[in-house]
Amino acid sequence: MKIPPLLLVLLLGALMYVISLFTPSVVVHPVLRFTAAAVIFITGSGISLSGVLAFRRSKTSVNPLSPDKASSLVETGIYRISRNPMYVGFLMMLLAWSIALANLYTLPACVVFFWYINRFQIPEEERALKAMFQQSYTAYTRRVRRWL
Numbered sequence: 001m002k003i004p005p006l007l008l009v010l011l012l013g014a015l016m017y018v019i020s021l022f023t024p025s026v027v028v029h030p031v032l033r034f035t036a037a038a039v040i041f042i043t044g045s046g047i048s049l050s051g052v053l054a055f056r057r058s059k060t061s062v063n064p065l066s067p068d069k070a071s072s073l074v075e076t077g078i079y080r081i082s083r084n085p086m087y088v089g090f091l092m093m094l095l096a097w098s099i100a101l102a103n104l105y106t107l108p109a110c111v112v113f114f115w116y117i118n119r120f121q122i123p124e125e126e127r128a129l130k131a132m133f134q135q136s137y138t139a140y141t142r143r144v145r146r147w148l
Helices: 005-022 030-057 085-101 104-143
Strands: none
Touching (some): 005 085, 030 085
16 A cells, blocks of 8 residues: 555654654754744745646646546646656655754654655656656656656
């Protein structure tokens, strides 16, 4: 059973919180820490949201568990910069949470997210998109990087 990416973010975020309760924190001035976390979180949220909005404008499926339901290949907006802006945004949100918690032991959760998405989510999406959009998708993958 595959874990939906948003659920994975929430589970990892909860795990990060629990880890922070039992491991030492890094001493960082709260204003600096929360400002950095807020900037990264807001940026990540904006990147993810712009990906969702681009899909909505193109009237295609946003469901990452059903890439075969895509009705069009979105190559505009944020998708000119990243093939997976929603995942970039989610990763940034997890990083922001780690910074807000001021705990280095929470950073591996970001690595777990990156690994899981690269191993289980993106390859299936790419296979489906390549099967549906063939040469267009292949050309797109040559122009735009998977993450950034």
